[in-house]
Every structure is written in structure tokens, then in C-alpha cells.
Amino acid sequence: MSTGAGRLDLPGTPIFDGDTSRRGLRMNKLFMSLRDAANRERFLADEAAYCQEFGLTAEQQQAVLARDWQAMIDLGGSIFYVYKLAMMDGRSMQYLGGVFTGMGEDDFLAAMRAGGRRDG
Amino acid sequence: MAEVIWGLATSHVPSIGAAMDRGKTDDPNWKALFDGYAPARAWLAEHQPDVAIVVYNDHANGIDLDFIPTFGLGTAERYEVADEGFGRRPVPDVLGHPELSFHLVESLVDEGFDLTVFQELAVDHGFTVPLSVWTPDPGDAWPCPVIPLLVNVIQYPQPTAARCYALGQALGRAIRSYPDDLTVGVLGTGGMSHQLAGTRAGFINPDFDHMWMESIETDPARLAALSREELIRQAGSEGIELIMWLIMRGAMHDQVTKVHSDYFVPASNTAAGIALFDNTPPAG
Numbered sequence: 001m002s003t004g005a006g007r008l009d010l011p012g013t014p015i016f017d018g019d020t021s022r023r024g025l026r027m028n029k030l031f032m033s034l035r036d037a038a039n040r041e042r043f044l045a046d047e048a049a050y051c052q053e054f055g056l057t058a059e060q061q062q063a064v065l066a067r068d069w070q071a072m073i074d075l076g077g078s079i080f081y082v083y084k085l086a087m088m089d090g091r092s093m094q095y096l097g098g099v100f101t102g103m104g105e106d107d108f109l110a111a112m113r114a115g116g117r118r119d120g
Numbered sequence: 121m122a123e124v125i126w127g128l129a130t131s132h133v134p135s136i137g138a139a140m141d142r143g144k145t146d147d148p149n150w151k152a153l154f155d156g157y158a159p160a161r162a163w164l165a166e167h168q169p170d171v172a173i174v175v176y177n178d179h180a181n182g183i184d185l186d187f188i189p190t191f192g193l194g195t196a197e198r199y200e201v202a203d204e205g206f207g208r209r210p211v212p213d214v215l216g217h218p219e220l221s222f223h224l225v226e227s228l229v230d231e232g233f234d235l236t237v238f239q240e241l242a243v244d245h246g247f248t249v250p251l252s253v254w255t256p257d258p259g260d261a262w263p264c265p266v267i268p269l270l271v272n273v274i275q276y277p278q279p280t281a282a283r284c285y286a287l288g289q290a291l292g293r294a295i296r297s298y299p300d301d302l303t304v305g306v307l308g309t310g311g312m313s314h315q316l317a318g319t320r321a322g323f324i325n326p327d328f329d330h331m332w333m334e335s336i337e338t339d340p341a342r343l344a345a346l347s348r349e350e351l352i353r354q355a356g357s358e359g360i361e362l363i364m365w366l367i368m369r370g371a372m373h374d375q376v377t378k379v380h381s382d383y384f385v386p387a388s389n390t391a392a393g394i395a396l397f398d399n400t401p402p403a404g
Binding site: 008010011012013014015016017018021025028029031032034035040073078079080081082083084087088093094096097100101102108111112113115116117118119 | 149179180181184185202203204205206274275276277313314315316317318319320321322323324325326348349352353356357358385386388389391
């Protein structure tokens with residue numbers, strides 16, 4: 001049976017399904033570990049080594065090191081987990097919204113304050 | 121017997137808690153939302169239950185992706201407030217009610233809802249923000265013991281809206297079959313329309329939200345009939361959290377009396393709703 005059976009296809013809407021979760025598990029576990037202050041220190045001291053310790057793929061490691069938020073989502077990141085890295089960097093969910101939409105943080109924030117986006 | 125005396129639906133956006141914790145509730149971006157809470161808070165202060173049940177989802181704080189229970193229930197005597205990576209919220213830990221919890225587990229399992237049982241669980245903003253919406257100044261303790269009922273809304277497939285409504289109905293029966301006289305408040309948390317990732321991030325659908333707000337009172341079965349795909353299409357990928365409102369609503373009578381409702385855009389990236397229902401059926 002295809003693991004893609006029953007998958008939702010909603011344009012512009014990442015679905016965190018079983019395939020995605022399996023692909024992103026190690027990366028998401030790394031993000032989860034960042035709740036702990038000692039882990040944040042270890043991560044920041046040598047990000048590549050920390051990624052290797054968690055068994056990230058080369059692509060995932062590159063996405064994390066480059067703070068390529070879209071790539072992290074594409075490579076199996078759950079937004080709730082990815083956000084833990086963003087918080088550590090002092091980034092807001094509005095900042096991420098600006099990245100994902102290509103609008104930039106200020107325009108994204110302005111759109112939210114105007115009542116949110118209707119398109120897509 | 122125990123009885124549900126009220127149901128409260130409310131969003132659980134982390135920044136609502138942060139605005140309260142940092143004294144920003146009168147800031148221009150927040151004042152309307154908190155003003156909108158005031159009538160519900162005033163009514164709730166006059167209708168304190170003996171126990172509350174909070175239907176919520178964890179956000180990678182109490183549980184990881186190692187285990188993903190579709191439904192779970194806390195049976196602990198105390199639930200620690202989680203540190204989500206930026207220090208724990210300055211709110212009290214939550215005292216539980218193990219006796220009622222175990223009764224609910226037994227009743228719900230007997231009805232075919234095979235819940236995961238949590239004897240230890242750190243609760244995150246999904247749980248504490250609704251408590252703060254209800255009780256802004258708890259002091260050293262929340263007003264009563266609180267039981268967590270967890271729902272997976274993060275990883276597909278989430279439980280269907282119909283299953284959540286049915287769970288709520290079974291929860292109502294389970295509460296009513298508890299031998300001690302207890303009054304119970306039920307909170308259904310999360311939503312309304314929002315999406316955090318993808319090019320559709322920032323999506324808000326006020327038409328759908330207003331339909332939901334109306335129907336949760338008068339016609340919850342209509343909402344329970346919505347498919348998972350339709351919910352994500354209409355409310356956004358995180359708007360699917362609204363299924364947790366149906367568990368609250370299912371635990372109440374078919375007819376309820378609305379005490380107060382309000383709707384705000386945005387609270388952070390989210391459309392935020394509050395709806396409070398008295399479980400005393402309307403007269404006549």
C-alpha cells in the first residue's frame with residue numbers, strides 16, 4: 001500500500017502527516033531538546049556537532065545551520081518544533097510567517113493586524 | 121452525581137498568556153481582546169465549579185513525537201507547568217483530581233474510547249492560557265482541581281470532528297455517572313482559524329469562524345459532520361484545533377444558554393474566539 005494514500009493536497013498548506021513526521025523525527029527531536037538551557041548552550045557552541053549527534057541528514061543539518069526555515073518544514077519539521085529554534089534565535093511566529101509567505105515580517109504583521117490574509 | 125455547569129471555549133495562543141504575564145493587557149494591540157473576556161470572567165467568578173476539565177493539545181512540551189496519543193487523560197495529583205524554552209509561566213502548578221480522572225478513564229474506556237493515561241504530565245500554554253483566560257489572577261492556586269484531556273491536533277491524522285463530538289457526549293455521561301456530587305466546568309481550547317506555515321500562513325476565515333461560533337451553540341452536529349480536509353481547508357492547518365471545542369460541547373446538554381461570546385483578529389497569528397455557555401437549558 002502506498003504510504004501516500006489518503007494524503008491531503010491543499011496548496012500552500014504543509015500537512016504534518018506520517019511520512020513527514022518520519023522524515024523529520026530526528027530534526028524535530030533536536031528542536032525539542034532546545035527547551036533545556038544546557039542543551040541550548042551545547043547547540044550554540046557547535047551546531048554541526050549537535051546536529052550530527054541527533055543524526056540529522058546532511059540536508060537537514062544544512063537547513064538548520066543556515067536557518068533556512070522553509071527547508072526545515074520541507075524536510076519534515078513540524079512548525080511547533082521548528083518554532084523552538086526560532087524562539088532560541090529571538091524570532092517571532094510573525095517573522096516565520098513573513099518568511100513562509102515571502103512577505104517579510106513587517107508586511108506579514110501589517111496583514112495580520114488588518115484582519116489576516118484571505119488568499120491562498 | 122456530578123454535573124457539568126458550564127462550558128468555555130477559548131483560544132490558547134501563547135502570546136495571550138505572555139501579554140498577561142508582562143502586564144500588557146491594556147496595550148492597544150491587546151485591550152480589545154481582554155475587554156472582551158471581562159463579561160465571561162465576571163460570570164465565571166460567580167459560578168466556580170468543584171473541578172474543571174481542560175480539553176487541549178500539547179505543543180511539544182509535555183510529550184514528544186515518540187508517542188502520539190490521539191486522546192489522553194491525566195490522572196495525576198499535580199501537573200507541573202512546563203518550561204517551553206523561555207522559562208515557565210509565573211502561574212501556579214495545577215492540582216488534579218485523580219478520583220474523578222480514574223472514573224472518567226474507566227467510563228470512557230468502557231464506552232470504547234481507549235484513552236492514553238498520563239500519571240505524570242507537564243502542561244504547557246495550551247493548558248495554562250485557558251486557565252488564565254478564566255482566572256486572570258489565581259494567586260497561589262487555581263480555583264479548583266483541573267483534569268487535562270489531551271487531543272492530538274498536531275500530527276495527521278487528527279481525530280475526526282465526529283469522534284471528538286462523540287467523545288464529548290461520552291464524557292458528559294461519564295461525569296454524570298460519578299457518584300459524588302460535584303460541579304464541573306469543561307473548557308474546550310484552541311482555534312479559531314489560523315495557519316502558521318506554508319504560503320497560506322496568516323490565513324484567517326472570519327465567515328467560517330462566525331459560522332462555527334453560531335453552530336457550536338445551536339447545531340454542533342453540523343460541525344461534527346465536517347471532514348478533516350474541509351476543516352483544514354476552511355480554518356487553516358492549525359484551525360483544526362477547533363475539534364476540541366466539540367468535546368466540550370458534547371459534554372453539555374443539547375440545548376445550552378450562551379452567556380457571552382466574542383471574536384478577535386488577530387491574537388498573534390490567530391483568530392481568537394471566546395464562547396461561554398451555561399449548561400442550564402434555556403427556559404421554555
